Amino acid sequence: MNIVIKNGTVVTAIEEFQADILIEDQKIIAIGKDLDVRGAAVIDATGRYVLPGGVDQHTHFNFSFRTATVRGFETSNAALIGGTTTVVDFANQQVGWTVKDSIEDYMEKKVIGKAMCDYAFHGVVFDPSAALFKEITRLPDIGVPTIKLFMAYKGHPYHCDDDSVFKALQASKESGVTIMVHAENADVIDVLQKQLLAEGKTGPYYHAVSRPPLVEIEATQRAINLAAMAGAPLFVVHVTCKESMEAIRDAYNRGLPVFGETCTHYLVLDTENLAKPNFEGAKYVCSPALRSEMHRNALWEAIKKGWLKCVSSDHCGFDWKEQKHLGKDDFTVIPNGAPGLENRLAVLWTYGVEKGRISRQKFVELFATAPAKINGLFPRKGHIGIGSDADIVIFDPDFKGVMSVENSLQGVDYCTYEGMEQIGRVEKVFLRGNLTVDDGIFIGHAGQGEFIKGQPFGLAYQE
Numbered sequence: 482m483n484i485v486i487k488n489g490t491v492v493t494a495i496e497e498f499q500a501d502i503l504i505e506d507q508k509i510i511a512i513g514k515d516l517d518v519r520g521a522a523v524i525d526a527t528g529r530y531v532l533p534g535g536v537d538q539h540t541h542f543n544f545s546f547r548t549a550t551v552r553g554f555e556t557s558n559a560a561l562i563g564g565t566t567t568v569v570d571f572a573n574q575q576v577g578w579t580v581k582d583s584i585e586d587y588m589e590k591k592v593i594g595k596a597m598c599d600y601a602f603h604g605v606v607f608d609p610s611a612a613l614f615k616e617i618t619r620l621p622d623i624g625v626p627t628i629k630l631f632m633a634y635k636g637h638p639y640h641c642d643d644d645s646v647f648k649a650l651q652a653s654k655e656s657g658v659t660i661m662v663h664a665e666n667a668d669v670i671d672v673l674q675k676q677l678l679a680e681g682k683t684g685p686y687y688h689a690v691s692r693p694p695l696v697e698i699e700a701t702q703r704a705i706n707l708a709a710m711a712g713a714p715l716f717v718v719h720v721t722c723k724e725s726m727e728a729i730r731d732a733y734n735r736g737l738p739v740f741g742e743t744c745t746h747y748l749v750l751d752t753e754n755l756a757k758p759n760f761e762g763a764k765y766v767c768s769p770a771l772r773s774e775m776h777r778n779a780l781w782e783a784i785k786k787g788w789l790k791c792v793s794s795d796h797c798g799f800d801w802k803e804q805k806h807l808g809k810d811d812f813t814v815i816p817n818g819a820p821g822l823e824n825r826l827a828v829l830w831t832y833g834v835e836k837g838r839i840s841r842q843k844f845v846e847l848f849a850t851a852p853a854k855i856n857g858l859f860p861r862k863g864h865i866g867i868g869s870d871a872d873i874v875i876f877d878p879d880f881k882g883v884m885s886v887e888n889s890l891q892g893v894d895y896c897t898y899e900g901m902e903q904i905g906r907v908e909k910v911f912l913r914g915n916l917t918v919d920d921g922i923f924i925g926h927a928g929q930g931e932f933i934k935g936q937p938f939g940l941a942y943q944e
């Protein structure tokens with residue numbers, strides 16, 4: 482049966498207007514006033530904003546840090562109650578395997594039958610062999626036009642050196658693959674970690690001390706130079722500090738195709754969270770580390786002005802009690818990562834739109850449209866337009882509450898934003914035309930999420 486969403490204010494990345502939206506066979510087929518909607522089920526959105534379903538281009542449903550592994554796609558309904566209908570998840574290459582086989586294996590064992598939101602993938606390099614660099618050119622054939630390299634994490638299986646980053650950049654450009662980097666200087670972090678531990682500085686706060694802004698700034702500048710030498714576009718993930726952002730902005734202004742994102746937690750949390758007593762600080766151990774208010778303000782300006790392209794969650798769900806406590810006596814073994822998939826809309830709306838830092842249009846761009854473009858999913862995803870998937874959020878702007886682990890679907894024993902004010906609420910969500918959240922409650926089922934293939938030559942090749 483067709484569905485019509487009536488009387489709402491439709492918000493896109495460029496405008497907002499009063500209109501009805503007609504949905505048929507998972508797609509938006511008409512937008513306007515006085516549509517012929519005979520026979521359609523009517524959803525009344527009076528007093529509500531009608532937003533495109535969010536695209537979170539940075540989730541780790543599959544990540545391990547030493548022995549600890551994150552919550553998987555069994556918790557992907559958390560995306561939906563948070564207004565995100567598509568995630569682009571980091572799919573790790575297995576050592577000795579192709580990226581293609583690794584992703585197929587991941588899908589078969591951990592995604593299909595479990596995913597509740599739609600999903601696409603970035604590859605993640607674990608085995609930078611000659612075969613891998615050849616394979617990069619073929620990744621678009623499997624609908625994966627992006628691949629990430631970790632410049633950080635010395636001694637971990639996913640650490641990559643400059644040799645690998647440069648070769649990946651060289652391999653990427655002909656076939657429109659976007660190289661993403663986690664930019665931190667692995668050697669300097671390793672030295673600082675060892676020195677701090679030798680001085681008996683073992684608590685979570687020293688995570689930030691071992692990863693000062695300059696380790697990120699240096700690696701970001703290096704990655705930009707490697708990309709320039711390779712003549713390839715570059716996308717820097719989770720940018721946290723002013724000078725890294727400025728390096729990206731200035732490179733772009735010099736004519737280089739260099740782009741970046743930031744993440745929700747870097748906009749509203751800071752280093753002081755890591756100093757919380759009773760090992761609470763471990764909840765905020767993620768990399769790069771949280772920064773000061775000066776950097777937060779610079780990031781808000783950057784997303785408003787378009788110097789950083791989108792805001793992701795870097796969702797990475799390790800429990801505090803069992804998993805973060807592995808690093809009780811040594812901050813270097815605290816699993817890196819924090820959950821946030823469910824809170825991305827609430828944080829951006831409450832602390833961005835409601836505080837007057839960004840417009841509703843900019844919100845939609847950062848939350849849905851730009852990440853869809855970066856990953857070759859636009860205009861199918863991230864947009865309310867004729868022919869787009871009917872991924873639609875009906876948003877109540879009048880709700881007032883707080884963010885909490887209570888009622889969370891993230892499957893993690895804490896909320897990164899516990900107790901913080903929340904204005905507005907995701908009331909209903911349609912995933913390809915199917916009502917999957919109603920009155921804020923998930924009503925869908927495991928396995929309803931579909932694999933969405935990304936197209937090559939995304940935003941990093943276009944802007």
Ligand code: DUC
Pocket residue numbers: 541544663766767768769795797817818819
């Ligand atoms: N940083 C995190 O905090 N978690 C996952 C991976 C990463 O780079």
Ligand code: ZN
Pocket residue numbers: 663718719768769
């Ligand atoms: Zn990272």
Ligand code: ZN
Pocket residue numbers: 539541795
């Ligand atoms: Zn990440």
